[in-house]
Amino acid sequence: MNRTEKILWGIALVGFLAGIAGLIQRFTGGHTVAAYGTYVPWGLWVAVYTTLVGISIGSFLIAALGEGARIRALQPLTRIALLTAFAALAGGLLAIWLDLGHPLRFWKLFLSTNPTSIMGWMAWFYTAYGILLLVLIYLQWARPTSPLLRLLFGLGLALAVIFGGAEGALFGVVSAQALWESALVPIRFLIEGAASGMALVLFLAILLGYLEPESGRFLRWTLLGLLLTVAVLEWSEYSTTIYAGIPTKVESLRVVLFGPFWWVFWIFQIGLGLVAPIILLAFLGERKVWLGTAGGLIAFTSLSAKLNLVIPALVVPELEGLRMAFTGPGLSFDYFPTLSEWLLAVWVVSVAALIFLAAYRLLPAEQARHA
């Protein structure tokens, strides 16, 4: 185990141990330990879940494009991408499982699936995707020459695109939340997810010391293209919203841009998550250190985009005057995660990191390039 790995293990273990306090509070205090409730029913854990699932899709795309679409530059990253995809998926599902009011009833998602619910479909998508990842991991390490691999990667590529978009559609179809209801949301989820997952793999590959120059170049320009697409999509969404002036949607957007957490948007989402990486990739991407920095910035600030989608839509009252109509715990339109929520989020991310590190230790990620 090299020094970098040891540091990563240390960080993950500290996060895991600190986060246990949040886990204990979640199980002993139920949902009363969280700041979400009736008016803001989804909070930090939902944002973490969507972020990790997006990262999983983006990571998987590297493997699927390398092996399924035979993009040679990405093939050396197949294994690390698969492990990242699996670990991120596990973390994302853990986050949303703990967010459920009745986590032990999750099996109803399979036995009583509502075919009209995107969330119902997502349960099956995740299952299919998770099984596919496990099969691919097995084949990649045990039978790397199996002809099934390319077929499954091709299938996975289609599945990742479909359910990457479906993840966004889960929000996009909710007409009651003006900020969510947009045909751009599924596309944004897909592109943002692709960018964050690819960026994390790039970051890890550089950190763990086996990024090949060809892979680096390919990811550099791919990420730059994805980030510019994200910028165009966000500009389209926000400028049309402001111009159209639909009150509730404008109000939600005002919360994003100029609300109490404006810095999440301007500093994290735009500054560190978009502008800085674009500059680094465009002008300094030749050097690994800047390439890795750009990757890390994109990956670690991806939570801010999800926070800015999930929460501002919910903090605007559906009916004027509802804020003061009745008061009590959970009846607030102001949301900021509690310490328990933060700790549990740290725990979930640490679990995902530990899964990755353990898998990385057990399964050698070095891989021969296809002929």
Add this chain to the structure above:
Amino acid sequence: MAQETQTRIRALATRRAFLTRFASGIFASLIVPAVASGVLDQVEAAPQEGAGPAPMPELPEGMNGQHPIERMLQDLQRALQKPVDQRRWAMVIDLRKCVGCYACTVACIAENKLPPGIAYRPVITETRGTYPNVSRRFIPRPCMQCENPPCVPVCPVRATWKRPDGIVVINYDQCIGCRYCITACPYAARSFDSGYFYSDFEGGLPQPYESLPSPEYGENRVRRKDTSPVGNVRKCHFCLHRIERGQLPACVLSCMGRATYFGDLNDPQSLVSELASRPNAFRLKEELGTEPKVFYLV
């Protein structure tokens, strides 16, 4: 001087007598219709098998027309004779009569044994204009029992659905608490039961009233930590358990301004059909196409 005092005392006595009679009259006019129509009895008494609707006693002289409570009860009983899929329960709220007393909110909480932070029927206060042209109105907001409820199709486990009579209900044992339906409701009419108890704010000891079973959906559940409905989404159901017993929803009965009406929209003779078809009736967010079955009169 003494004569003047005697005159004042007599005048005062006469005024007192007048006020006493006047107050008694008002009180009687409020209570008599309820007593006369058997409403108070119904709150306590369980329905008797085979017993038909109680005959309606005559109303006191001087009260013109049929009392709305009496009429709504007749509408209700007529509707209950029909198959369930031929009923379409609706509510009409006359905003001109609502005085913002919150009696309906409280009655609903008491009826359904709701915990802290959950109100199926909050009352929104809306102030318009600037001084001196200011008006204030109160808008009670129960569940709209939409004809096209956006909360139903999003539920991943089919835990919520629209009954044949139009009431949107939740199966607490099926609900996984994902809260997707809350985000989908454009009226914020769904609540998440996070698990708070009044005793959490009153020294920690369980309060006796928190151990009372809730009659919701006729299930008589006693609310405990970690069991449904804690961890579930909850909502107004027009007091379905009362309707099925031939009783009006708690909010309708408790409305002291007689601003809330309830009945079968499929019955053209019903009071709600008559009121909902008036030109001054409107529904919240009609542009969404949810077709609420709660109408407001302005």
